[in-house]
Amino acid sequence: MNAKLCSIGLLTLLLSVHGPLCANDTLPLPEPRLTGGMPLFEALNKRQSMRSFSEQPLSPEQLSGLLWAAFGINRGDGRRTAPSARNWQQFDIYLIMAGGWYVYEPVAHALVKLGDEDLRHYAGGQEWVREAPLNLIFVSDHDRMQGGSRDHRDFYSATDVGFISQNVYLYCASEGLATVVRGVVDRQRLHEVLQLRPSQHVILGQTVGHPAP
Numbered sequence: 330m331n332a333k334l335c336s337i338g339l340l341t342l343l344l345s346v347h348g349p350l351c352a353n354d355t356l357p358l359p360e361p362r363l364t365g366g367m368p369l370f371e372a373l374n375k376r377q378s379m380r381s382f383s384e385q386p387l388s389p390e391q392l393s394g395l396l397w398a399a400f401g402i403n404r405g406d407g408r409r410t411a412p413s414a415r416n417w418q419q420f421d422i423y424l425i426m427a428g429g430w431y432v433y434e435p436v437a438h439a440l441v442k443l444g445d446e447d448l449r450h451y452a453g454g455q456e457w458v459r460e461a462p463l464n465l466i467f468v469s470d471h472d473r474m475q476g477g478s479r480d481h482r483d484f485y486s487a488t489d490v491g492f493i494s495q496n497v498y499l500y501c502a503s504e505g506l507a508t509v510v511r512g513v514v515d516r517q518r519l520h521e522v523l524q525l526r527p528s529q530h531v532i533l534g535q536t537v538g539h540p541a542p
């Protein structure tokens with residue numbers, strides 16, 4: 330992987346102008362905020378699926394907080410904000426945005442740009458999926474689930490994605506963002522366009538953005 334680092338300032342450009350980075354560039358995210366936010370019970374009370382989005386992109390701080398909340402590293406031993414069976418940590422989060430597509434790298438807390446194309450029309454069949462600024466695609470890598478049978482790998486991929494998705498829901502509730510998790514995704518097509526390995530499996534999508542006015 331090209332290790333060239335791009336400056337934080339480019340992130341704003343990336344989100345507003347689209348595509349100033351090259352494939353395989355690593356884009357550090359701002360440090361996530363680890364305190365504050367809405368009290369848990371208020372966030373639980375506001376958690377809901379919303380399906381109407383404005384095109385306004387997320388700020389770098391929101392992207393950082395969202396990804397950290399979803400499946401960031403929250404302990405010195407590398408464990409994460411969401412549990413995973415046998416601590417397999419089998420999920421990668423791919424991001425589909427107007428200006429390109431990325432994968433979240435939790436150790437560096439960074440995005441790795443994988444391509445410039447706007448893949449939003451592959452992110453899901455529902456109309457608003459193509460208009461929202463961000464679609465997360467949760468991808469399970471069976472190669473990381475060592476010692477599990479095929480049935481176990483499928484089962485725990487289906488269970489463990491729920492924790493990540495709920496973290497996204499709670500972050501969005503806390504931040505006043507709109508989100509909906511989606512099972513209606515063309516997994517085979519996404520597998521092709523995201524150039525996934527045979528061991529990787531698309532499980533769910535989740536659309537995120539500012540609520541439409």
Ligand SMILES: Cc1cc2nc3c(=O)[nH]c(=O)nc-3n(C[C@H](O)[C@H](O)[C@H](O)COP(=O)(O)O)c2cc1C
Nearest residue numbers: 376377378379380453455509510511512513514533
């Ligand atoms: C595994 C799963 C798959 C879902 N797939 C979709 C989907 O493809 N499209 C959609 O609009 N909503 C989808 N939803 C959202 C549900 O419709 C929603 O959670 C449900 O109606 C309850 O609403 P609430 O989340 O506001 O409580 C999905 C939810 C789950 C848990």
